[in-house]
Amino acid sequence: MPAQLGSCAGIAVPGRAPPPSRGRHRPYPHPVTTTAPLLPALTARVRAQAHARSAACPCGAATLADRPDATVVRHGEVVAKAHAPGTDADALAHRLAFTARLPGVLLPPLAPAPAELHGRLVTCWPYGTPVDPDDPDAAPWEAAGALLARLHRTPAPATLPPMRGPAKAAAALARLRRSAPRHPDAAPVLRAWAALPAWARGEDAMPDTGTPCHGDFHLGQLVRHPTAGGPWLLIDVDDLGRGVPAWDLARPAAWYACGLLPPDEWTRFLAAYRAAGGPAVPPAGDPWPALDVPARALTAQTAARALAKAVAAGRPLDEVERCLVDACARMPSVAPGGPA
């Protein structure tokens, strides 16, 4: 059930580990422990939290994810997440503190600070019901647009780190360069990426540093809490931070532009965002001057990720993945718009 996991990117890039954290937290040792000892310890942690009043566990545990960048386990109503090795402890603490202040928008953590377990930072969360991956037609596009608008309208504290969207996209492109530099479909993706402004490639500061952004929005980042009919909330704080709010709209925008997301779903999402006063795009008229650069970046990121996975699996691109590469190939004929 990957939907509860939040981010599934976080591709590790050798030589581009996050900068060492300051303050009382020490950088985590590298290479970190494998998940083998972590998983039972994390399971014990979440079990202890979920069933604090009883030695018996009535619910049965579930490992929701065990990936290199995140291990997520659930016991009852509690979910524990071990964040990616090398996660900046201070940055995560600031992201967590901001999340705790927006309980109607972001799922609030159970504890205000991350704990440490087997060299990994661990946070605990209430369990929320995700969007059903088998029924994406039931996706709550209106709620998603309204939640992002409310997030973007919140003043960003200066302590909030930068949003990690461009850095994550850069990591996906770096992975493509390593894994399939000479693949014929890599060239248009790399060209489209190279034409983007430096901020969108994670190589310069973003032109907006005052707006809190989710940084990795997709349908897996929404849960209902409380689980029975509760409101939709955003989850996954790993990429949360100050940045260009159009980035949070840009993944659905890219899907729509590539002909993958039906126009009505895109329109519902955008209309709800505008109705809730979201500042990323003008309240009316053509939103694309604001969306163009982030949507190109997300298209290139998604294409790079798809191509690297296809090459690793020794298979050709499927027709959806082909749409992304084709869109990248068309980009050079139109100069990027929006903030330079």
Place this chain on the structure above:
Amino acid sequence: MHCPKCHAPMHTYNRNGVQIEQCSGCRGIFLDYGELESLTRLESQWAQPAPPPPAAPQAYPAAPAPAWGAPHGGHGHHGHNRHKSFGHMLFSS
């Protein structure tokens, strides 16, 4: 005036600009000369076909899309049956 049928007092009302008298007892209605024609005329105007409604909007108004987007305004591979690969993409970073 009083009702010619039950002799109860009649009260005057205005219906669409036409003065009519209604009996407070038997609820019968008395129309002066020309008032029936006035009501008939009003009725025929009411029954006339309404002006044609504006052209039915498209199922979804054409949303703007970037020039590098898929041809035909973004009507690419979506459809009634969503592609499995895209279904997964909706939930992925």
